[in-house]
Amino acid sequence: MSESAESYITQRIINACVREQIGDLAHATVTRECPTSAVRSTVALHSDYWLIFTTGKGTVYLPVEQHEFMQSWRATGDQWLVKSKNQWLQQRGYRHWLSLLAYAQDEETQALFSAYCQESETAVRHRDLCLEAYRNQEAVLSLPLSARPHWWQRLLYSEQVASYLDHPFYPTARAKHGLDDEDLRRYAPEFMSSFALRWLAVEKPLLTLTAPLPSVWPSFSEVGLPEDFSHSHYLLPVHPLTWEHLTLPHAGIIRAPNSAREVLPTLSVRTVMFVDQPDLHIKIPLSMSTLGAKNIRSIKPSTLYDGHAFSRLLTEIAKRDPVLRGSYLHCDEQAGGHCGESRELAFILRRYPAEQLQESTLVPVAALASSMPDGRLYLEHLVDQFYRGDLHAWLDAYLSLMLKVHLRLWLVYGIALEANQQNAVLNFCEGRPLGLIMKDNDSARILPARCISAAPELQSAIEDLRDARIRVDEELSLAQMFCTITLQLNIAVIIEALCQRGLARRRPLYEKLRKFLQVELDSLQGDGVDTTFATQSLLQQEYLPIKYLLSAGSLLSKSRSGAADINKHYGQSAPNFLRMTNAQ
Structure with a gap:
């Protein structure tokens, strides 16, 4: 875990807290006065402006600068001063910062701050891994677009390029919570490695399909099951990471012994591209959370229907509205499946309009x-x-x-x-x-x-x-x-x-x-x-x-x-x- 990564993540967290006026920051004021001349002579922390707020641990003096985008003030670094009982402390790092804001909060809120501290640690570690991946991929990333003759190769390249840039606002978006270092190397777009999907055989009455399954689907024999299962079961894809933690809710759902169908990760991680049919992407539940611990990347069954409804709405609007006609195309998202209301046993297929994208x-x-x-x-x-x-x-x-x-x-x-x-x-x-x-x-x-x-x-x-x-x-x-x-x-x-x-x-x-x-x-x-x-x-x-x-x-x-x-x-x-x- 590098000091530069920790400093970077800490400053992002501080600025997000200032931007969202979290906790005692809602009552913060800004002054141009240095806290005390004595402090200036004992610590190497100087600023033209200080954002001041009081917590149960003392009065905090945060060096800030004026800003025009999304917030009026932003931190200039990862350090600040705390005055407590006439003593001055110089602090730095996300652990101390979160501890300041969590102090005297109710038990539930303190638990959330503690969990976020762990997410921050993951973000620091994953940032280092992201930089490692970038260095290892530099030769590939340096190739011109013309070196990728197919539209889907250029799309996947663009998604990989995007994976190295942090979310503009959520400070620890780099954390793919639930993935360890090896998981990241195997399944994240930063590393762009292919892998094979796992499969469940699901009794047909248990699985709702919104459209026929595509030709890329494996046969039962390919996944190590008797071929006559095709009369009574469907195959349901599962991400290898989800496979490890999956609890099967019904005796009519069987784990297939073999993996099948190579895929490549996209920017969202849980959506992957079929190597043998690159115009077809599949969104599958993943035992991971991003943009917050509450944002678990499962699939709510209703989203299959809502996504398809909006694709119909938007496609029809583009056809009927002369101003919008030709401005956009919508992927075909009518096909998917789900087992009842389970958020772990579902998938959505996304087909790009390949015939219109060749150039x-x-x-x-x-x-x-x-x-x-x-x-x-x-x-x-x-x-x-x-x-x-x-x-x-x-x-x-x-x-x-x-x-x-x-x-x-x-x-x-x-x-x-x-x-x-x-x-x-x-x-x-x-x-x-x-x-x-x-x-x-x-x-x-x-x-x-x-x-x-x-x-x-x-x-x-x-x-x-x-x-x-x-x-x-x-x-x-x-x-x-x-x-x-x-x-x-x-x-x-x-x-x-x-x-x-x-x-x-x-x-x-x-x-x-x-x-x-x-x-x-x-x-x-x-x-x-x-x-x-x-x-x-x-x-x-x-x-x-x-x-x-x-x-x-x-x-x-x-x-x-x-x-x-x-x-x-x-x-x-x-x-x-x-x-x-x-x-x-």
Whole structure:
């Protein structure tokens, strides 16, 4: 475990806590005064600004600097001062930091902080392993895109590139909790090793299939079972990591002796690509949690139906709406299976529209800001190939695409997608406009009345939605999702990456974003769409919604956070970068 990794993770944790105003940080103040001149002479810790808050262990002085993105103040390092009983202590590291915030909390909250400390330790260790993988893969990563002749090879390469970059906001996203070091090397996209799936034979009445099984499925004899099992059983795929911990709930479910069908991991880890049929990916439960200990990567059976319903909705909208036509394609996600309500015995098949992708390079937004072996961003390589090195031409195309699609879905059809950086996939193709590939939309939000009013033929798909949380009855839920996913995660994070690399200046880029947003709103208003709420919530508020991922995902119980969905727990504390102009 390296000191640099621990320092890096600690600073990310501190900044997430400041951003989400966790515990006593909700009452913090900022001063320019040094704590005491005596302290300055005894410790090597200096700052122009100090964020001050009081805990049961004393008064904390955290060195901070002014910031404009997602929070007004951020820590300058992994150290701070504590004044307790007229004594000064200099502390550093995530263990001390979490101990400060957990002190005097109730027993349940202290247990959550303790568990998160273990997650932080995993994140430090996994960061070191990630850097090891990157060094070992440098030769492969350095090969140009042209060295990968097939679209699926370029997609898998892009997913691997993305795996080396941390989540922008959740501080310990590097931790794949539940995987040890060897598991990571065998099954994570950072290492990109193939492996074979395990299989269960399930009596047919116990397994619900939403569509016929694909031809890539193994025979019973291949997995070491009598071939006549095909009359009475189906084969259900299981990830090797889940296999080790799986408890079979019924005597009609049998473990097959042999593994079968080589797969390769994608960015999500639990979704893998069939080596023999690369246009087909399969999502399977995994004994792992990411983005918080509560985010266990199982599969809720209702998501099979909700994901398919949204793929139908979005495909139909793209066909009927002349503005959106040609902007995106949706993967076919109608096939899957589940054993009753078990979250460990389920799968979802995702088929990419291969016939339309032969010349495409598919890139998840999560990969754009990844650093390549030559020191440049992956985005710079893509811009060189598809935009002749004109970064601003690409940015114009990107802003236009993302805002046109997601504002129109929200304001015309009442749909907000949780298409995060992993699921928002860009379609680069020479001679064609930038496009999107959509997938995995099982946790969106929809205003049914608006959608049905705009497209009555979509009513049956809306009625098929099973998760009651998907249907909302007010505009705010859509605005929060658009803001935190499309605006902050998929657009602003990329702008910040460009600025941090010195490729552009921050204020002109945010001014450009505001202008593109205003153009789309004006166009919608000209078509008779009511844009009042969107204009007010996006352009006029001093602070924007923000996901409190660390609070809901790890540090607070559901009773404390009040979050019905831990991935949709919002605050209203992000400085509005859309109010940033060159004049400021």
